[in-house]
Amino acid sequence: MEGMGHMGGATTIEWRDGMVTSRDGTDIAFLSDGRGPGLVVIPGNNRRAHHYGSLARRLSSTYTVHVIERRGRGHSGPQGPAYSMEAEVDDALAVMRHTGSDLVFGHSYGGLVALHLGLRRQVTALMAYEPGVSIDGSFDARWLSSFSRLLEEGKHVAAMTTFLKHTRLAPIGDAPTAVFRGLAFLLLQGAEGRDARAMMPTTPAEIGEIVRLDSDGSRYAAVTSPALLIGGQKSPTYLTGVLSHLARTMPDARHVILPGLDHNAPDLNAPDMVAEQIRTFIEAQLDGRQGR
Template identity: 50%
Template sequence: MASVDVLTTGTGPGLVVIPGTTRRARHYQSLADALADRYTVHVIERRGRGKSPAQGDGYGLDAEITDVLEVLEETKSRQVFGHSYGGLVALHAALRTALDRVIVYEPATSINGSLPGGWLPRYEKLLADGHDARAMVHFLHALDMMPSGPAMVGVVWAMQHLTSEGRATRELLPTVPPEFHVAVELDSDGGRYSAVTAPALLLGGGRSPAYLLEVLHVLSQTIPRAQMIVTPEFDHNAPDLSAPKAVAELIRA
C-alpha cells in the first residue's frame, strides 16, 4: 500500500495528480471529474494533509517522489500531472522512472534564481508569532499573487476564521516553508531536465506571474519532447479553482 492517501475517480488508463502548496486532494475533484471518462484519476493527498503522513523533520523532495512512485506502481499508472510544487515533484519523478507522459502546470521550478525565496524568514516568524493572516498575505504578495496592505490582511483573517475553506488553508500554512526551502535549494540552470525522456506537456496561464512563464519557456527548450501551451485567460490556480474543466480539456487533447 502507498504511504499516502489517494482520492480515485474514473475509468481508463491511470493518471496520478500531484497537488500544489496549500492544496488538498479535494481541490482537484472538478479536474478529476472532468477527466473521469478518459482516465482513472488518482489524486495524491500529499504529506502534511489528512490521513497522509506528516512532513516530518527529515522532509525533502525524495519523500514526495517516493510517494508518487509508490502510487504509480500500485495503480499501474503511466502518466502524472503536477500543479505548482506538485509540478516540481512530477518533473523529478519523471527523472526517476519511465512515464508515458508528464504534464505540469506552472511548476515551482527555480531556474537561475527565478523562484523568490527571500520572504521565507519573515513568513516563518509571523507564523511562529501566531499572525497567520499576515503570514499568508506576505507569502502570496512575495510570489506576486496577491496585493498587500492592512485591508487585505483583514480579508484573509476573516476567511481564515469564518469560512471552512479558509480554516482548512490556515491549517496547511506550516507546510509551506519546508516545501519552498526544497524548491529554492533545487535552483539550477535547468539543464537537469534535459534528462526527462517522457513526452512533456507544459501548461501555464497568461494571468500568472511572469517568472513562472519564463520557467516554462526554459523547460520547453530543455526537455527533448516538450509542448508548451499558455492560455491567456488562465491564472496560477486554473487547475484547482478557476478553470479545472478547461485545463482538463488540454490534458485530454
Template identity: 50%
Template structure:
C-alpha cells in the same frame, strides 16, 4: 499500499495528480471530475495533509518522489499531472519512472534564482507568532499571487474566520516552509531536466506571475520531448480554482 492517501475517481488509463503548495486533494475534485470519463484519476493527498503522514525533519524531494513512485506502482498509472510545486515533483518523478506522459502546470522550477524566496524568514516569523492569516497573506503577496488592497483584506478576514476552508488552509501553512526550502535547494540552470525523456506538456496562464511564465520556454528548450501551451486568460490557480474544466480539456487534447 502507498504511504500517502489518494482519492480515486473515473475509468480509463491512470493519471496521478500531484497538488501544489497549500493545496489539498479536494481542491482538484472538479479537475478529476472533468477527466473521469477518460482517465482513472488518482489525486495524491501529499504529506502534511489529511490522513497522510506529516512532513518530518527528513522531508525532501526524495520523500515526495518516493510517494509518487509508490502511487504509480500501486495503481498502474503511467501519466502524471502536477500543479506548481506538484509540477516540480512530477518532473523529478519523471527522472525515476518510465512514464507515458507528464503534464505540468507552471511547475515550481527555480532557474538562476527566478523563484522568489526572500519572503520566507518573515513568513516563518509570523507563523511562529501565531499570525497565520498575516503569514498567508505575506506569502501570497510576495509570490505575486494576489494584489494588495481590498483583496488582501478580504482574504485576511476569511482566513481568520472559523470556516472549514480557513481551518484547512491554516493546517497546511507549516508545509510551505519545507516546500520552499526544497524549491530553493533545487535552483539550477535547468539542465538537469534533460533527463526527463517522457513526452511533457507544459501548461501556463497569461495572467500568472512573470517568473512562472518565463521558466516554461527554458524547460521546453531543455527537455527533449516537451511542448508548451499558454492560455492568456488563465492564472496560476486555473487547475484548482479558476478553470479546472478548461485545463482538463488541455490534458485530454
C-alpha cells in the same frame, strides 16, 4: 505554491479512498474517481486532494484519476524531519505502482514534483501546470524567513498576508498591503480556512526545496518522457517565464500559455480548459504508441 486558502474548492464527487506506504514508511492517502488509464494528480502547496474534484470530474469519463493527499495533509503522514523532494517523488511513485498508473499531472509545487519524478522514471505522458521551478534564482523566496517567523508566532493572518503579497499568486496585482491582509483574513475563515491553517506549516519546507533545487535548469534534460508544460497568461512571469526554457531543455517537451488563465486554473478558475489540455495531450501520446 498556491494562493493560500481556497474558497468553495470542493466538488460533489464520489471519491474512492486509497492508501499506500511510501519508501520511508509514511502513509500516503489518495482519492480516486473514474475509469480508464490511471492518471496521478499531484497537488500544489497548501492544497488538499479534494480541491481537484472539478478537474477529476472532467477527466473521469476517460481516465481513472488518482489525486494524492500529499504528506502533511489529511490522512497522510507528516512531512517528517527528513522531508525532501525525493520523499515527495517516492510518494507519487508509490501511488503510481499501487494503481498501475503511467500518466502524471502536477500543479505548481506538484508540477515540480512531477518533473523530478520524470528524472526517476519514464512515463507515457508528463504534464505540469506552472511547476515551481527556480532557474538561476528566478523564484524569489526572500519573504520566507518572515513568513516562517510569523507562523511560529501564531500570526496566521500576517503570515498569509506576507505569502500572498510576495508570491503574487492572488489575481489582484500590486494592491496595497491592506487589501492582501483583508483577503488573508477571509481565506482563513470557515472550514476551508481551518484547512488552510492546518496546511500552512508545510509551506516553509516546500518553498525551501524550491530554493535548494534552484539551478541552471540543465538537469531537466534528463526528463525524456513526452511532456506538456502549461501556463496561464495572467500568472506571474516568474512562473511562466521558465516554461520556454524547460521546453527547450527537455528533449520531448512543449509548452503552451493559455489566455485569460491564472495560477489557480486547474483547481479553481478553469479546470475544464486544463482538463482539455490534459486529455488532448494524453490522447496524442497514446495514439502515437499505437501507431508505432
